Amino acid sequence: MTQFTFDMPSIIRTKRDGGVLSDDAIDWVIDAYTHGRVAEAQMSALLMAIFLRGMTNGEIARWTAAMVDSGERLDFSDLRRSDAPGKPLALVDKHSTGGVGDKITIPLVPVVMACGGAVPQAAGRGLGHTGGTLDKLESIPGFTAEISKAQIRQQLCELGAAIFAAGELAPADRKIYALRDVTATTESLPLIASSVMSKKIAEGTRALVLDTKVGSGAFLKTEAESRELARTMVELGTAHGVRTRALLTDMNTPLGRTVGNAVEVAESLEVLAGGGPDDVVELTLALAREMCDAAGLDGVDPAETLRDGTAMDRFRALVAAQGGDPDAALPLGAHSETVNAPRGGTMGDIDAMAVGLAVWRLGAGRSAPGEQVQFGAGMRIHRRPGEPVAAGEPLFTLYTDTPERLAGAVSELDGAWSVGDEPPARRPLIIDRITG
Numbered sequence: 001m002t003q004f005t006f007d008m009p010s011i012i013r014t015k016r017d018g019g020v021l022s023d024d025a026i027d028w029v030i031d032a033y034t035h036g037r038v039a040e041a042q043m044s045a046l047l048m049a050i051f052l053r054g055m056t057n058g059e060i061a062r063w064t065a066a067m068v069d070s071g072e073r074l075d076f077s078d079l080r081r082s083d084a085p086g087k088p089l090a091l092v093d094k095h096s097t098g099g100v101g102d103k104i105t106i107p108l109v110p111v112v113m114a115c116g117g118a119v120p121q122a123a124g125r126g127l128g129h130t131g132g133t134l135d136k137l138e139s140i141p142g143f144t145a146e147i148s149k150a151q152i153r154q155q156l157c158e159l160g161a162a163i164f165a166a167g168e169l170a171p172a173d174r175k176i177y178a179l180r181d182v183t184a185t186t187e188s189l190p191l192i193a194s195s196v197m198s199k200k201i202a203e204g205t206r207a208l209v210l211d212t213k214v215g216s217g218a219f220l221k222t223e224a225e226s227r228e229l230a231r232t233m234v235e236l237g238t239a240h241g242v243r244t245r246a247l248l249t250d251m252n253t254p255l256g257r258t259v260g261n262a263v264e265v266a267e268s269l270e271v272l273a274g275g276g277p278d279d280v281v282e283l284t285l286a287l288a289r290e291m292c293d294a295a296g297l298d299g300v301d302p303a304e305t306l307r308d309g310t311a312m313d314r315f316r317a318l319v320a321a322q323g324g325d326p327d328a329a330l331p332l333g334a335h336s337e338t339v340n341a342p343r344g345g346t347m348g349d350i351d352a353m354a355v356g357l358a359v360w361r362l363g364a365g366r367s368a369p370g371e372q373v374q375f376g377a378g379m380r381i382h383r384r385p386g387e388p389v390a391a392g393e394p395l396f397t398l399y400t401d402t403p404e405r406l407a408g409a410v411s412e413l414d415g416a417w418s419v420g421d422e423p424p425a426r427r428p429l430i431i432d433r434i435t436g
């Protein structure tokens, strides 16, 4: 058998010059980087070359498979529901490609639990200007996402969900994700598709619904690119035996009225209590219906679980099982600044990217690997696009624990919103549905 030997300079050069990496080269890079045999500078250079040159579908499939193989693949097929002995779990999960104010996982998981699903959710931290579910949930005092495999299995049977740090699942993604976050290499179709799908294939779900974002606050801005991303991910999931489908959803404007860590948990609690912003409720329910359908859960009504409080009960049980205190006060940055309306009229579009960057500047995200985020950092959006505005009233309030961050964050908002005489053009929140 031929023995291949590889070296990083040749692999980087191949991709830098627009070549195609061989299967063996991809397997070697992922294994060598995961085990610390490739320098961070070399992997950064390769990620930038991939960012600039892209990858073929064959390269993406192999890169993803190598990332899955970099760790273990969980299997919950032996588990049975504790409330219906003998019945297998209806395993189903959701993942978003990243947005601003995208707190949807937090109300969605309990809704699906209340409908009889079992959600093994390997969740991520913030990436670039987008927030991460783990950073948000860890703002609940005591909550931990570092839970054992035994605990994940027990929660799936007894509660219907576990939300955990990917840990030993796709460890290559953990390292590459952290490196992309600080090397401006996040906005890459091959790197997003392989990152999302390696975790989701490894986490042991049987069905998966992807929320693929489109617009200024998404990593991929155009509908054509996002559509291609959704199709690529659906194909990757299907090839690995996971029933996968995707929604294409608008991310030109932030979701809901809050962006940040604890402030998004607070808004999610409003949704679970039967209220909350219309767009957050609409997307939560659309994704819940897709998840229930993909998992074969018939005759359930996700909206009813918000009305009758069963989703809220599930959320509280989930938080408590993972060490959190569902009754504890949520943190809010000690320093704040408010942006007021310069005139009366109607709120125009609010640019999601600018809001994401402002909140990142407030301390809700990271600028160095492993940095601790501020749980209390975030923004309240008092007037959403199309709402009436009175001159002088608050439009945005920004919160942080470090007051020197406020000026930079406020200046990110310059030119990112307007108050006018006419309401902005309405866009549908859910643009399309892509199935295998």
Ligand code: URA
Residues within 6 Å of the ligand: 096, 097, 098, 124, 127, 191, 192, 193, 195, 196
């Ligand atoms: N979510 C992920 O897990 N990875 C990405 O690259 C983007 C969103």
